[in-house]
Amino acid sequence: MFIIKSYKHKKDVNDLFKLRDIKTNVNMWSVLSFVVIVLIILPTLNISLKLLNETSENWPHIKEYLLIDYIINTATIVAFGGAFTMIIGTSLAWLITAFKFPMSKFFKWSLLLPLAVPPYVAGFTYHGILNYTGVIQTFLRNNTNINVNQSLFNIMNHKGAIFILTLVLYPYVFAIVRSFLAKQSADLIENSRVLGKSPMATFFKVVLPISRPAIVGGVSLVILEILNEYGLFNYFGISTFSVAIFRTWFGLSDLDSAIRLAAIVMIMVLMILLLEKLMRGRKRYSYTSSKIRPIQPIELKGIKRILATLYCSVIFGFGFLIPTIQLLHWALLTYREILNVKFLGYLYNSLRVTTIATVIIVVISILIANYARIKENILTKIYTRITILGYSIPGAVIAVAVMIFFIDIDNNTYVIRQAISHNSTRLFLSTSLVMLIFAYVIRFLGIGYNSIESGFDKIGKGYFEASRLLGMSVTKTFFKVDLPMIKPAIISGFILVFIDILKELPLTMILRTFNFHTLATKAYQYANDEMIHQAAISSLLIIFISAAMIFVLNMNMSKGGRKNVYKNK
Amino acid sequence: MYIKISNLNFKYKNADKPTILDFTFNISKGEVVSIFGQSGSGKSTILRLLAGLETPKKGTIEIDDKVMVDDNVFVLPEKRGVGMVFQDYALFPHMTVEENIKFGLTKMSKSEKKIRVDEVLNLVGMKEFKSRYPHELSGGQQQRIALARAIAPKPSLLLLDEPFSNLDADLQWKIRQDLKEILEKAGITSIFVTHDKEDSLAIADKVVVLEKGEIIKIGKANQIFKDN
Numbered sequence: 105m106f107i108i109k110s111y112k113h114k115k116d117v118n119d120l121f122k123l124r125d126i127k128t129n130v131n132m133w134s135v136l137s138f139v140v141i142v143l144i145i146l147p148t149l150n151i152s153l154k155l156l157n158e159t160s161e162n163w164p165h166i167k168e169y170l171l172i173d174y175i176i177n178t179a180t181i182v183a184f185g186g187a188f189t190m191i192i193g194t195s196l197a198w199l200i201t202a203f204k205f206p207m208s209k210f211f212k213w214s215l216l217l218p219l220a221v222p223p224y225v226a227g228f229t230y231h232g233i234l235n236y237t238g239v240i241q242t243f244l245r246n247n248t249n250i251n252v253n254q255s256l257f258n259i260m261n262h263k264g265a266i267f268i269l270t271l272v273l274y275p276y277v278f279a280i281v282r283s284f285l286a287k288q289s290a291d292l293i294e295n296s297r298v299l300g301k302s303p304m305a306t307f308f309k310v311v312l313p314i315s316r317p318a319i320v321g322g323v324s325l326v327i328l329e330i331l332n333e334y335g336l337f338n339y340f341g342i343s344t345f346s347v348a349i350f351r352t353w354f355g356l357s358d359l360d361s362a363i364r365l366a367a368i369v370m371i372m373v374l375m376i377l378l379l380e381k382l383m384r385g386r387k388r389y390s391y392t393s394s395k396i397r398p399i400q401p402i403e404l405k406g407i408k409r410i411l412a413t414l415y416c417s418v419i420f421g422f423g424f425l426i427p428t429i430q431l432l433h434w435a436l437l438t439y440r441e442i443l444n445v446k447f448l449g450y451l452y453n454s455l456r457v458t459t460i461a462t463v464i465i466v467v468i469s470i471l472i473a474n475y476a477r478i479k480e481n482i483l484t485k486i487y488t489r490i491t492i493l494g495y496s497i498p499g500a501v502i503a504v505a506v507m508i509f510f511i512d513i514d515n516n517t518y519v520i521r522q523a524i525s526h527n528s529t530r531l532f533l534s535t536s537l538v539m540l541i542f543a544y545v546i547r548f549l550g551i552g553y554n555s556i557e558s559g560f561d562k563i564g565k566g567y568f569e570a571s572r573l574l575g576m577s578v579t580k581t582f583f584k585v586d587l588p589m590i591k592p593a594i595i596s597g598f599i600l601v602f603i604d605i606l607k608e609l610p611l612t613m614i615l616r617t618f619n620f621h622t623l624a625t626k627a628y629q630y631a632n633d634e635m636i637h638q639a640a641i642s643s644l645l646i647i648f649i650s651a652a653m654i655f656v657l658n659m660n661m662s663k664g665g666r667k668n669v670y671k672n673k
Numbered sequence: 674m675y676i677k678i679s680n681l682n683f684k685y686k687n688a689d690k691p692t693i694l695d696f697t698f699n700i701s702k703g704e705v706v707s708i709f710g711q712s713g714s715g716k717s718t719i720l721r722l723l724a725g726l727e728t729p730k731k732g733t734i735e736i737d738d739k740v741m742v743d744d745n746v747f748v749l750p751e752k753r754g755v756g757m758v759f760q761d762y763a764l765f766p767h768m769t770v771e772e773n774i775k776f777g778l779t780k781m782s783k784s785e786k787k788i789r790v791d792e793v794l795n796l797v798g799m800k801e802f803k804s805r806y807p808h809e810l811s812g813g814q815q816q817r818i819a820l821a822r823a824i825a826p827k828p829s830l831l832l833l834d835e836p837f838s839n840l841d842a843d844l845q846w847k848i849r850q851d852l853k854e855i856l857e858k859a860g861i862t863s864i865f866v867t868h869d870k871e872d873s874l875a876i877a878d879k880v881v882v883l884e885k886g887e888i889i890k891i892g893k894a895n896q897i898f899k900d901n
Contacts, residue, residue, distance in 0.1 A: 125728065128747045481686070569726050570763035572750040574777030575826060584776070588767045 133475040133578060140468050141487050144494065144546055147502075147509035154363050154508065162358045166365075170348065174365070178344045178372075181265055182330050188270040189326045192419060193277025194319055198311060201285040202293070202303075205404045205412040212282075213658040215416065218423030219275040220650030222607040222624065224335030225643040226268045227259075228631040229427040231339075232434070234259050239430070260340040268336060271423040273329055277322030284318035285311070290399045317384045324380040331369060332498040334610035335628050345369045346610060349500040359508070366501040373496050428647060434640035442641045447626075451645060454622040457537060458605045461544035462552075465601050466594060468545065469552040474582060477560050478568070488557075495550030499610035506543040507615060510534040540615040547611060548604050552597040559593020560586070592660055599657045603650045674699040675862060676830060681732035683718060692718050694886045696732070700879075705856055705863045707877030707894070709870060715886040716866040717760075720832045723864070724757050725750035736829055756828030756861075760835045762819040764807035770794075770818050771803045777826040793821040796855055813844055820852070824859050831856075833865035837872055849875040870898050 199205075200212050218226075232238055234257045241257065244250045259267070292314070296306040312319075334346040343351075345365060353362040404412055472491055476484035494502065511534045521532060533539060567589065571581040587594075609624050616625065623642040630639035681696040692715045700706055710716040721727045723734060725741065725748060733743040736755070741748045756777075764773050771790055778786045794800045797817040807815055816836065823831060836852065837845050853876045856863050867873060873880045873894050880897045882890040890897055 122744060124742075124745050124747045128728070128749065566759055566761060566763040567765060569724075569750070570757070570759055570765075571776070572726070573724055573753075573755060573757045574822070575751045575779050576776075577749070577751055585765055589765075 129479070131578065133471065133478070137472050137475040137484075137487060140472065141490055144549065145490055147505040147546065148493075148497075150509050150512065151363060151366070151505040154360070155367055157360050157363075159364070160358050160360045162352070162356055163361045163364060166348075166352065166361055170343070171368075173343055174345050174348045177262070177342055178331065180262060181269065181342075181344065182327050184266045185269045185273065185330050186323050186327050188266065189274040189277050190319060190323045192270065193274040193322055194281050194312070194315065196274070196278050196416065196419065197281035197285060197315075198307060199412055199416070200401075201282060201399055202311075202401055203404045203412060204401045205409045207413055207416070208401070211416040211420065213655065214420055214424070215278055216275045216654050216658070217420070217651050218272045220603065220607075220647045220654060221272050221424060221427055222335070222609065222627075222643070222646060223268055223272050223333055224339055224609060224628055224631065225431075225639075225646070226272050226427050227265070227336040227339050228636050228639065229430050229643070230259050230264070230268060232636045233426070233430055262342060265336060265340050265342055269326075269330055269333070271419075273326045274419070274423070276325040276329070277319065280322035280325070281315055281318045284315055286398060288314065288399060290397045293399055320380055320383045324376060327376055328373065328496050328498075331373065332500075332610070334500055334613075339628075339631060345372075346498055346500040349504065350610070350614075353504065359504075362504055366498075366504055369498055369501055373498070377496060428644070431640040431644045431647070434637040435644055437640075438637045439641060442638055447641070450621045450623055450626050450642065453620060454606060454624070454646075457541060457544070457622065458602055461541045461548070461605055462598055462601045464541065464545050465549050465552040466556070466598050468549060469556040469597060470590075470594070473553060473557045473560050474586065476557075477565065478578065488553075491553045492550035494546040495548065497547070499547060499608065500614075502543055502547050503611050503614040506539060506546065507534065510539045510542075535617060537617055537620070540612065540617075543611045543615050544605050544608065547608075548601050551604060552601045555597030555600060556590065556593050559590035559597075562593070563589045595660050596657060599653045599660075603653055606646055606650060675702040675704075675737060676700040677733070677735040678723075679733050681719075681722060681734065682730045683715075683722060683727060684730060685718075690886075691730075692886050693722070693729070696886075696888060698881060698888065698891070700862060700864070702862055703860055704878050705853075705865075705876060706879045706881065707873040708864060708866045708881045708883055709868070709873050709897075710866075710883035711868055713885075714883045716868075716883050717834055718886075719883070720757065720834055720864065720866055723830065724755050724832055725753050754826075754829045755832060756823035756826065756830070757832040758816070758819045758823050758834065758836060760838060762807075762815045762839075764815055764819055764822070766807055769804050769806055770799070770810075773807070773818060774822045774825050777822060779826075789825055793825045796824070796858060797821045798851075812839055812841075813848060816840065816848070817851075820855065824855075824861065828861065831859075831861045831863040833863065835867060836865055837867065837869065845871075852876060874898060 196211075196215055200208060200215070234240060236254065241252060244252060258264070292310060293306060296310045297303075301309060331344075332346065333344070334350065337344045337347045338350070345368070349362050349365050349369075352358050352365060469491070472487055476488055511531070514531050514534050517532070529535075563586070567585050568581055571585045572578070576584060607624060609628055612622055612625050613628070616622070621629070623646050627639045627642035627646070630636070630642070677699050679697045681693055682691060683693040684691040696719065708716045708719055718727065722729055722742075728747060729742060731744075734741040736753070739748075740746050741753055765776065768776065774790045774793060775786050778789055781789065790803070791800065794803060797820055799814065799817050799821065802810065802814065802818070807818070810818065816839070820833075837848065840848060849872060856876070865872070865876070877894050880890075880892060880894045881888055882897060
């Protein structure tokens with residue numbers, strides 16, 4: 105029995121490694137994908153090995169006194185932030201999909217705009233609005249002689265952080281649930297109505313259960329964003345894990361403890377991803393047929409019309425309009441002082457690193473997504489997992505990993521570089537922007553990849569095969585057939601990544617070179633130095649560039665929807 | 674023999690049973706062969722193996738005395754000189770009819786391409802649709818263009834995957850006759866896959882009946898379908 109088994113095994117191995125298959129499988133796409141994947145995974149492996157180092161003298165102290173605070177702070181904000189974004193995001197998505205009311209068309213895309221506001225910007229703006237010298241208290245003091253209880257107006261605490269994060273992160277849930285509902289059949293809703301359920305009962309008994317995978321997906325993104333957040337928590341003085349990693353590393357210069365904290369965050373992240381998988385459930389609620397009749401919004405009547413508009417206005421107002429108007433006011437006070445050649449430099453820096461990193465991400469995403477769809481096997485499945493892994497790793501953790509990785513490279517190549525040129529310094533790559541761009545790529549590759557992969561999914565493999573049989577190689581097919589057809593997906597991917605990198609703070613703060621500032625770091629620096637007014641112009645630029653891109657994205661998506669004749673024609 | 678397929682074996686990754694089992698079959702030049710079978714019999718897989726879109730576990734395929742695949746050789750699909758009409762036609766939506774047909778004509782001069790495009794469009798009777806986009810054509814018209822596109826580079830073998838499945842029933846008889854005529858005129862060795870014995874009877878010189886990946890009958894269409 106054993107002999108037969110081992111014989112069979114040997115035969116399988118032979119089948120696996122036919123020279124023929126190796127020859128046909130090694131091409132530009134497979135080799136480049138492999139190289140990129142190795143580069144992406146190396147820093148994480150490198151840092152994991154350092155977990156085996158002995159603990160420093162700080163670690164017992166951190167473990168005994170501080171760790172529990174980090175866990176409670178992070179968990180509280182994650183729990184409430186997750187719950188509130190879920191309620192607001194889902195309810196808005198349903199309202200916009202199922203009903204018509206005044207301004208509902210405008211809200212359809214403008215409710216995405218709070219995504220353009222970085223949480224730390226919203227944080228210091230609301231602090232500026234509410235504090236003693238802020239517009240509200242000043243108005244009350246000067247006009248009504250009311251002196252308010254300061255503790256009621258203090259936003260720099262857990263509740264305040266949850267408020268801010270809910271307002272700027274709910275669009276993740278809103279966007280995902282809305283696009284999910286847009287793909288659902290109207291039959292579902294109408295059947296429920298015909299069976300005698302009220303709109304309210306339909307929402308709770310039909311819409312909510314079928315949207316569960318989308319809701320869970322959106323909330324998971326929100327939670328990952330909260331774990332990643334550094335600027336807001338540091339500004340508010342709340343010790344979450346991201347803040348703790350920074351402090352341990354830079355305050356205590358204790359790298360080993362910082363790595364340990366990073367490892368704990370990663371365990372939390374993995375638990376959340378696992379939970380997400382479990383909660384999405386085994387059931388798949390999506391339709392395979394593309395010939396569905398989408399849900400048609402019905403006109404709301406009477407008081408409901410007003411309430412719906414009011415609800416959307418309140419969220420839009422707090423999430424986007426109020427902070428933007430406040431920032432505009434501050435910008436008017438400070439533009440003479442701020443707008444100078446130096447400032448243009450920051451703008452240029454921002455646009456330059458963001459564009460370079462975004463282009464690299466889009467190219468890598470196309471490379472791996474195309475290779476993974478051509479060769480569907482276990483290896484490409486692993487590639488896909490690794491590609492999207494970075495987005496679930498908080499910025500502070502990636503920063504630690506990438507910096508150590510580059511310092512190690514510099515140390516290990518020092519001798520060689522010395523041999524080539526005597527002027528070589530010990531630190532070479534780790535003092536250049538290569539390091540920052542590399543970190544951006546690891547962190548945001550998943551965003552670009554998801555968008556481009558779904559573009560490939562949409563067109564399927566038929567055109568690719570037809571082109572091959574008409575005599576075109578994989579690469580020629582890519583440029584002549586695939587690329588023109590996935591253009592909308594590439595544009596979406598580019599925009600989503602661009603916005604995220606433009607807003608990014610923790611990676612940029614740690615990995616930037618000396619005296620290198622972007623709009624984000626400058627805004628944060630001003631705010632942190634209690635110069636909130638001076639932070640306004642950088643913040644506004646981030647918001648306006650991102651908002652414009654969200655608008656373009658929305659146009660691109662609805663155009664893509666109308667032009668979606670590819671698959672079935 | 675012009676096309677020699679011997680001992681072909683194939684299994685999809687997630688399947689527990691082999692999809693194709695010891696498939697051996699030869700075709701002479703210019704013959705029109707139908708592979709007949711129910712869905713899941715592996716008939717489309719044979720086409721994909723011939724085209725080079727799948728790699729067999731075992732077995733060889735030779736076309737015109739050239740080895741396309743065996744244990745040591747695998748000729749990439751674009752180098753096989755095999756044309757295929759896909760079930761859903763796969764006409765490139767961002768190209769006009771003319772551009773679609775020109776796509777496969779790589780080794781020709783501009784004027785040669787123009788002549789060839791007109792030739793094949795004449796053959797399928799679609800000359801006046803040259804500058805249309807695929808979505809501006811009906812299902813039957815799309816199929817003709819897909820056929821013209823596949824024939825244009827003068828493939829040594831033409832494969833047709835369920836050529837009639839996406840068409841209205843009342844059109845089928847007419848299109849069968851048209852296809853038969855076109856294939857005869859073009860004189861290309863062809864294999865088409867179908868689950869409708871009427872198709873086989875109308876067009877094929879020879880029929881291969883496939884069941885669960887194995888050949889159970891080979892012969893002339895009227896002989897094979899005589900009993901039922």
